[in-house]
Amino acid sequence: MKAMLTGFAAIIxxxxxxxxxxxxxxxxxxxxxxxxxxxxx
Amino acid sequence: MLRLAFAILMQLTLLTGIxxxxxxxxxxxxxxxxxxxxxxxxxxxxxxRGEKIDDSFRSNDVGAGAxxxxxxxxxxxxxxxxxxxxxxxxxxxxxxxxxxxGGDVATVLVQDGGMRWLTFRxxxxxxxxGWLLLGTLGALAxxxxxxxxxxxxxxxxxxxxxxxxxxxRFAHWVLAGSxxxxxxxxxASLFGRMVIAPYLxxxxxxxxxxxxxWVHNNVSWAxxxxxxxxxxxxxxxxxxxxxxxxxxxxxxxxxxxxxPPAKKFNFGQKLIFWSVIVLGASISVSGLSLLFPFELPLxxxxxxxxxxxxxxQWLGYGVLPVELAPQxxxxxxQTWHAIVSFVLMxxxxxxxxxxxxxxxxxxxxxxxxxxxxxxxxxxxxxxxEEMREKGEVTKADGxxxxxxxxxx
Numbered sequence: 001m002k003a004m005l006t007g008f009a010a011i012i013x014x015x016x017x018x019x020x021x022x023x024x025x026x027x028x029x030x031x032x033x034x035x036x037x038x039x040x041x
Numbered sequence: 042m043l044r045l046a047f048a049i050l051m052q053l054t055l056l057t058g059i060x061x062x063x064x065x066x067x068x069x070x071x072x073x074x075x076x077x078x079x080x081x082x083x084x085x086x087x088x089x090r091g092e093k094i095d096d097s098f099r100s101n102d103v104g105a106g107a108x109x110x111x112x113x114x115x116x117x118x119x120x121x122x123x124x125x126x127x128x129x130x131x132x133x134x135x136x137x138x139x140x141x142x143g144g145d146v147a148t149v150l151v152q153d154g155g156m157r158w159l160t161f162r163x164x165x166x167x168x169x170x171g172w173l174l175l176g177t178l179g180a181l182a183x184x185x186x187x188x189x190x191x192x193x194x195x196x197x198x199x200x201x202x203x204x205x206x207x208x209x210r211f212a213h214w215v216l217a218g219s220x221x222x223x224x225x226x227x228x229a230s231l232f233g234r235m236v237i238a239p240y241l242x243x244x245x246x247x248x249x250x251x252x253x254x255w256v257h258n259n260v261s262w263a264x265x266x267x268x269x270x271x272x273x274x275x276x277x278x279x280x281x282x283x284x285x286x287x288x289x290x291x292x293x294x295x296x297x298x299x300x301p302p303a304k305k306f307n308f309g310q311k312l313i314f315w316s317v318i319v320l321g322a323s324i325s326v327s328g329l330s331l332l333f334p335f336e337l338p339l340x341x342x343x344x345x346x347x348x349x350x351x352x353x354q355w356l357g358y359g360v361l362p363v364e365l366a367p368q369x370x371x372x373x374x375q376t377w378h379a380i381v382s383f384v385l386m387x388x389x390x391x392x393x394x395x396x397x398x399x400x401x402x403x404x405x406x407x408x409x410x411x412x413x414x415x416x417x418x419x420x421x422x423x424x425x426e427e428m429r430e431k432g433e434v435t436k437a438d439g440x441x442x443x444x445x446x447x448x449x
Binding site for chain 1: 143210211213214217222255256258259260261266267334409
């Protein structure tokens with residue numbers, strides 16, 4: 001069961017890491033599909 | 042090669058409309074002299090009836106277009122095209138548009154494929170996909186009622202053998218957990234408006250889908266990583282061999298009481314493995330195309346390769362379109378992603394069934410990794426012999442049982 005729980009924990013870590021890395025790399029959709037002339041907030 | 046096979050199936054589903062439209066072009070052109078070549082009442086009525094019509098007489102009638110006309114020529118100030126011609130060019134995506142932001146995507150102002158995609162997504166995709174999953178669950182329920190749980194015939198020996206190491210089980214559960222999350226969030230995205238919004242309200246549906254999209258986008262990386270791990274670790278055990286013929290002859294023991302001999306994986310498991318690898322890889326590739334919109338187009342190139350092979354023409358689908366709008370690439374990727382996912386979900390439902398309620402002792406293989414020798418003897422006899430020779434069978438007290446009496 002330890003392998004299963006470790007696997008599930010890994011999914012959470014990988015997902016959070018992917019979100020963080022892609023966001024930092026400029027792959028957020030607002031950065032990709034918008035421009036400085038657009039006010040989103 | 043794989044891509045070709047996928048694209049063939051795609052043709053059979055989504056592109057039937059395109060091919061039919063192309064075929065109809067061969068028919069004799071109707072007389073439009075009364076309207077000076079413009080569309081007639083019959084053209085409009087046919088379109089309203091939902092018939093496939095050849096509208097090349099309009100899509101090609103876009104004036105001088107890119108060639109342009111001198112400023113002193115007729116219509117020179119408009120580049121040699123009348124207003125209707127300019128609008129037709131925009132309508133048929135033939136206008137030489139320039140945009141300050143958004144790239145090629147933003148130059149497409151009207152895109153027919155969108156409606157074709159929406160109709161398919163809201164209709165056959167949901168309908169056939171939904172019935173496939175419900176039908177699979179129903180079939181498994183009927184199978185359970187008829188066959189019952191596959192029991193271990195021999196009494197438990199108390200000696201165990203390690204079926205899967207920690208790293209194998211870890212990869213399996215990353216793959217399984219991520220696939221279930223991706224499946225549920227994918228289904229929510231497809232069916233949410235139909236089954237969540239009417240009952241829980243649009244606000245809750247929207248909130249759920251925002252969360253679903255985050256999970257779907259980010260958990261996909263765990264799935265892809267685990268898919269690679271599983272492939273590397275198990276591919277050598279999943280090459281078909283002669284033993285599989287016995288399994289096929291005895292239908293895997295699914296019907297009857299036979300337990301065909303097997304190495305680490307029997308033929309049924311090999312089928313599951315290759316389904317997961319091939320379909321999972323295809324889902325991953327189309328998913329990557331969707332994760333990075335407009336940056337990884339797949340279909341125009343695939344169709345070009347298919348056209349060169351002559352296969353679509355031979356099957357009567359004519360030449361597949363090789364110039365697709367960026368949005369159309371995404372629509373095809375989404376459609377393909379969903380179709381293949383439905384097929385894999387149905388297969389995995391069967392896999393979950395046999396790994397849990399369907400077979401006694403099967404879950405231990407992925408739970409603790411340790412299976413009883415009696416179970417191993419019944420389902421993977423050749424593999425068990427190999428493990429015995431290596432001294433990998435463990436007694437209940439934890440000591441090695443090398444040379445132990447086989448559980449006959």
